[in-house]
Amino acid sequence: MKRFRDPVFALIVYGIGLIIISFGYYFIPNDLKNIVNYISITGTFSSVYGILVAYAQIMSVRETAENTKLKIEKSNKRVMKILSVSDLSKAIKIIPEIQNYLSADKDESALMRLKDLKGILLNLKFIKDIEELTSDEKFVDALNELSIHSANLSKAMMGTKTGLNKSKIISDLDNIENQLNEFEGYLKYGNYD
């Protein structure tokens, strides 16, 4: 159908059709052979052919539009995937930073980075294309653990609650790092499209 968008091709087909019609005209009874009937036959052919070409062109344009839409969607998905991988890499890099701050008793900095980490993971939840990954129980658990740890760290800093176990935060962060690495690998190299 796409070929009918080419005027030369459409004209060639029209010419061939006209020759076939003229050839057919040769076989009609002699008393019907006159210029009016010839014009009427070729006119009918031209009209029908015109409608068919118009239809073919409309279909072809629609097909092209749909293909373009699909390509745009695919490219958007790819961009979102790249952004997600980049956000995950950023999150993974923050984890050792938080662990170092906690080990060095720099609680304010640790809390700030914990919140950054939570923010990045939370933003990933709003990317529809990776919804399957972010609605995974492990991801939900990681977000909740980060929230619990930041609340506890914040309360310990304010002095409303004592008895914070920083080594538990550090070990949980190790687990979260492993899970995020798994997600990143899946997005990068898995069949996630």
Added chain:
Amino acid sequence: MIEKKYRDLIDKLIQKSLMKKVSWNKSSRETEYYVHFKKGSFTVDNWVNDSSVYVDFTLRNANGIEIVSQTFEKESNPEEFNYLFKLYKAAEESYIKVDETISSIINELDEEDTVGKDEEDVLPF
């Protein structure tokens, strides 16, 4: 005052915890326990601050955002405190496996064999 919907949730948690059907975990606080759900988490904590005893619970959604968090002091709010403390005790016992440990020890004591290990047998090397 705990709202009815949260009270229903806590009732169910107490019931299920007593039946040993809730996997409680310890959080980054020595006295806090939490449980993960498919769409969120629940924490319960009991602590002492300036000689006052408190118990609290926090419910979070799937994004880790707090839905509700309530704290009760023993002296000023004994009814709510005792109610929530029941859940806290159930969570603690479930986490440290009190009943399982006691019943395992009783079973061991009921057997004819000698219980306990000599000091030199404790380490495998």
